[in-house]
Amino acid sequence: xxxxxxxxxxxxxxxxxxxxxxxxxxxxxxxxxxxxxxxxxxxxxxxxxxxxxxxxxxxxxxxxxxxxxxxxxxxxxxxxxxxxxxxxxxxxxxxxxxxxxxxxxxxxxxxxxxxxxxxxxxxxxxxxxxxxxxxxxxxxxxxxxxxxxxxxxxxxxxxxxxxxxxxxxxxxxxxxxxxxxxxxxxxxxxxxxxxxxxxxxxxxxxxxxxxxxxxxxxxxxxxxxxxxxxxxxxxxxxxxxxxxxxxxxxxxxxxxxxxxxxxxxxxxxxxxxxxxxxxxxxxxxxxxxxxxxxxxxxxxxxxxxxxxxxxxxxxxxxxxxxxxxxxxxxxxxxxxxxxxxxxxxxxxxxxxxxxxxxxxxxxxxxxxxxxxxxxxxxxxxxxxxxx
Ligand SMILES: [Zn+2]
Ligand SMILES: [Zn+2]
Numbered sequence: 001x002x003x004x005x006x007x008x009x010x011x012x013x014x015x016x017x018x019x020x021x022x023x024x025x026x027x028x029x030x031x032x033x034x035x036x037x038x039x040x041x042x043x044x045x046x047x048x049x050x051x052x053x054x055x056x057x058x059x060x061x062x063x064x065x066x067x068x069x070x071x072x073x074x075x076x077x078x079x080x081x082x083x084x085x086x087x088x089x090x091x092x093x094x095x096x097x098x099x100x101x102x103x104x105x106x107x108x109x110x111x112x113x114x115x116x117x118x119x120x121x122x123x124x125x126x127x128x129x130x131x132x133x134x135x136x137x138x139x140x141x142x143x144x145x146x147x148x149x150x151x152x153x154x155x156x157x158x159x160x161x162x163x164x165x166x167x168x169x170x171x172x173x174x175x176x177x178x179x180x181x182x183x184x185x186x187x188x189x190x191x192x193x194x195x196x197x198x199x200x201x202x203x204x205x206x207x208x209x210x211x212x213x214x215x216x217x218x219x220x221x222x223x224x225x226x227x228x229x230x231x232x233x234x235x236x237x238x239x240x241x242x243x244x245x246x247x248x249x250x251x252x253x254x255x256x257x258x259x260x261x262x263x264x265x266x267x268x269x270x271x272x273x274x275x276x277x278x279x280x281x282x283x284x285x286x287x288x289x290x291x292x293x294x295x296x297x298x299x300x301x302x303x304x305x306x307x308x309x310x311x312x313x314x315x316x317x318x319x320x321x322x323x324x325x326x327x328x329x330x331x332x333x334x335x336x337x338x339x340x341x342x343x344x345x346x347x348x349x350x351x352x353x354x355x356x357x358x359x360x361x362x363x364x365x366x367x368x369x370x371x372x373x374x375x376x377x378x379x380x381x382x383x384x385x386x387x
Contacts, residue, residue, distance in 0.1 A: 003319060004377060006119055007370035014373065015366045017041070018111035019093040022364070025082030025100040025107070028141040029056045034080045034110065038134045041114050045121040047132075054155075055147030057136040061117055062156060065126035067387040072128030074383050075153075075161035075342070076376050077335060078113035079106040079138035088360035104357050105166040108364030108372070110134060112164070115369065116376035128384035131156045138334050142299065145337040153341045160308055161344035162379050163335045164372055166364060168357060170350030173371045175316035176326035177347045179309040183302035184233070184262035185269050186332035187295065191216070191280055195289040197245070197253030207288045209255035210243055216257060217241065219283045223275045234272055235262040235330050262330040264301055302336040305343040312345040315378040320371055323347075347375070 007014075017037075026034055035057045042050045042061035049062040057080075087094050087101035095101045117132045133152065137143030152158070170176060193216070195207030217238050228234045238259040245252035261276070263269040277293050284291040304312075316323035326348055335346055349372055355361040 003370045007373045014115040021107040028137040031080045031136040058147045059134040061132045063130045067127045072384045073157045075131045075158040077133040077163040078109040103362045105364040112372035115373040126384040127387040130380045144334040166351040167348045168351045168354045172352035174350035176324040178326045181264040183333045184330045185301040186299040187261040190294040191257040192292045193255040200249040206251045213255040299332040300336040304345040308345040319374040
């Protein structure tokens with residue numbers, strides 16, 4: 001079944017919701033206006049249950065099918081938060097909030113799951129319960145984890161969970177997915193180096209943290225180059241270096257090196273974390289200083305389970321006619337927290353030839369709304385066919 005006619009009819013209405021959300025972007029957990037709008041719409045659609053305040057500002061709606069003979073429950077997730085950046089699209093519905101912008105298309109994701117909810121509440125052509133999940137704080141706030149901690153999965157009896165992200169550069173409306181790891185684990189490291197500061201003209205009386213820092217940045221690159229299996233993926237990027245000196249003639253007492261690690265498996269993640277600590281301690285000890293390493297695991301690997309990936313692909317082919325094999329990418333997604341609790345899959349949908357995600361000129365492509373809505377509806381109907 002291609003795009004459903006009902007979504008062609010609803011297209012202008014859903015586009016209006018999307019642009020309204022776009023114009024009023026909210027950051028992290030402060031999605032108060034968006035959450036209120038979502039909850040109001042879900043009630044208006046006649047959802048059987050609408051619960052707010054899950055994961056602080058998360059919203060959940062439950063829609064019962066015409067029958068419920070087997071107690072089946074499928075979750076569909078959207079993200080609602082924007083990014084802390086200044087929009088430069090010049091659109092008439094551009095952000096009205098300085099320094100906040102929907103540059104990742106979460107406005108579109110929210111509108112599409114809302115559209116699917118409206119349709120599912122109208123038709124109820126399935127056997128079981130569809131649960132629509134709207135999370136805050138995808139961009140660096142682990143909102144999905146917060147919703148899971150508040151008991152999302154057990155409270156609604158969710159058995160499988162699905163989500164979608166738009167992708168600029170992939171043709172408009174083209175689906176792509178892959179089984180196994182799709183997005184990376186995102187980790188952060190913060191290394192404090194200590195030496196002995198002093199006069200720049202008397203280096204022999206100091207333990208120079210600037211030289212230590214320089215050696216360390218280069219040595220850290222050998223972890224991916226020399227310690228990891230070259231057929232597997234890992235990224236280690238140093239993104240920030242600073243020292244305690246601001247003077248041209250002072251050797252700094254301390255220094256700080258920060259960055260991120262991206263991996264696609266827990267084994268690789270463990271290896272890079274262990275080597276990062278060993279290499280740091282080794283380099284710093286060789287130069288007479290000391291180091292304190294803080295390694296923070298932010299977001300797990302997004303791993304698509306095999307059977308749910310096949311279902312998601314079947315729904316994509318039914319709606320869009322084809323589904324490509326998605327390449328692995330080193331970006332992260334906190335939907336991975338939900339996939340740790342329940343089997344499910346994350347699919348991507350082409351946004352066409354737009355500016356990239358997180359770019360000030362990015363905009364979600366409203367043309368893909370009926371396609372995305374149809375996929376969410378299809379997921380519910382193929383996983384819980386009407387009795
Ligand atoms: Zn993003
Ligand atoms: Zn995103």
